[in-house]
Amino acid sequence: MSNGGTDRRIRLGMVGGGQGAFIGNVHRIAARLDDEYELVAGALSSDPQRAAASAREFGIDDERSYPDFADMAAAEAARDDGIDVVAVVTPNHLHHPIAKAFLDAGIHVICDKPLAVTSEQSRELIDAAKRANRILAVTYNYSGYPMIRQARAMVANGELGNIRLVQAEYVQDWLADAIEQTGQKQAAWRTDPAKSGAGGCIGDIGTHAYQLATFVTGLTLDSLCADLSCFVEGRRLDDNAALLLRFEGGAKGMLWASQVAVGNENSLSLRVYGDKGGLSWRQEAPNELWFTTLGGSAQRITRGGAGAGPEAGRVSRIPAGHPEGYLEAFASIYTEVAAAIRAHRDGMHVDADLVFPVGEDGLKGVVFVEAAVRSSEAGAGWVAV
Numbered sequence: 001m002s003n004g005g006t007d008r009r010i011r012l013g014m015v016g017g018g019q020g021a022f023i024g025n026v027h028r029i030a031a032r033l034d035d036e037y038e039l040v041a042g043a044l045s046s047d048p049q050r051a052a053a054s055a056r057e058f059g060i061d062d063e064r065s066y067p068d069f070a071d072m073a074a075a076e077a078a079r080d081d082g083i084d085v086v087a088v089v090t091p092n093h094l095h096h097p098i099a100k101a102f103l104d105a106g107i108h109v110i111c112d113k114p115l116a117v118t119s120e121q122s123r124e125l126i127d128a129a130k131r132a133n134r135i136l137a138v139t140y141n142y143s144g145y146p147m148i149r150q151a152r153a154m155v156a157n158g159e160l161g162n163i164r165l166v167q168a169e170y171v172q173d174w175l176a177d178a179i180e181q182t183g184q185k186q187a188a189w190r191t192d193p194a195k196s197g198a199g200g201c202i203g204d205i206g207t208h209a210y211q212l213a214t215f216v217t218g219l220t221l222d223s224l225c226a227d228l229s230c231f232v233e234g235r236r237l238d239d240n241a242a243l244l245l246r247f248e249g250g251a252k253g254m255l256w257a258s259q260v261a262v263g264n265e266n267s268l269s270l271r272v273y274g275d276k277g278g279l280s281w282r283q284e285a286p287n288e289l290w291f292t293t294l295g296g297s298a299q300r301i302t303r304g305g306a307g308a309g310p311e312a313g314r315v316s317r318i319p320a321g322h323p324e325g326y327l328e329a330f331a332s333i334y335t336e337v338a339a340a341i342r343a344h345r346d347g348m349h350v351d352a353d354l355v356f357p358v359g360e361d362g363l364k365g366v367v368f369v370e371a372a373v374r375s376s377e378a379g380a381g382w383v384a385v
Helices: 022-033 048-057 069-078 092-104 119-132 146-156 185-190 201-217 326-345 359-377
Strands: 010-016 037-043 085-089 108-111 136-138 163-171 221-229 240-247 252-258 267-274 277-282 288-293 298-302 382-384
Touching: 010 022, 010 069, 010 092, 010 326, 022 037, 022 085, 022 326, 037 048, 037 069, 069 085, 069 092, 085 092, 092 108, 092 119, 108 119, 108 326, 119 136, 119 359, 136 326, 136 359, 146 201, 146 267, 146 277, 146 288, 146 298, 163 201, 163 240, 201 221, 201 240, 201 252, 201 267, 201 359, 221 359, 240 359, 359 382
Parallel strands: 010 037, 010 085, 085 108, 108 136, 163 252
Antiparallel strands: 163 267, 221 240, 221 382, 240 252, 267 277, 277 288, 288 298
């Protein structure tokens, strides 16, 4: 993938993601991978010394290293060479105020998921983006994999027939012990309702599985039944989630998300079955997709290989047989957003082939978590979404 021309790089700002922050580094790599962006400004930490040190390490001028996001939004909006877009890579509870400040300042936003911690906050951000006529993107990064784009196209083309069943799983084991009680920073805020929101595992990784299921199938969730569990003593948010799903049109689904499933590192998988065929994909083998027709043999479709279509090709970078993975999928989202920003800047229509999660997708994820929490609190009863 490339920027498709000689236009200047898009000027990127970042809030959060200072030295040692895993997801901040992922966003920076993703933004630079296809040479689309230049990081020029940041409010990288609530600690002024760490923020300044991070800015210098990342090549940001001292005058564009800000003490807080509000100062940054105001100052960058006033500059002739101000940022085009900001990446929000903070803990969940800060997404809403940061994104809103930049949208109100007329700056595009790329927000790490979740969009916000409540559906009300999410709707406020969508409204703010509409008022400002700015892009609000959400990094549901797994939708950037070429084989996920391939699966989506095959479903849309009717190759599976009418969708009957959807099985989504995202299981890990990194929270099998109470590591949040040892000072582990990532675990501490993810298990804190004040910072993470109402959902623990269901909000952290369950929403990825849900977004992937709906992204590939195009289905709309009608209702769900959720059993959220907390297996680690003293933990305040769920660390395991088991859900039954009912989609509009009659399709059924199951979703399992866990962060206490010992022996699993980052096991995200999706299986979709229609009346003509079925698909299977695993994130730990992301460059292959298995497709089986009713009565036929299983067919292995690979990224860049036989059977893969243009939808996979547009987010591929290297020849078949060479692995592309997590960082490249993240970069696909950034690069698609870059094309949309350029079209917006030039007063042109956004290419219909561009696919990236937007504010409405972020809202759906938050609504999904809220419904799961309501269901579980009501004894795992069915609730409408």
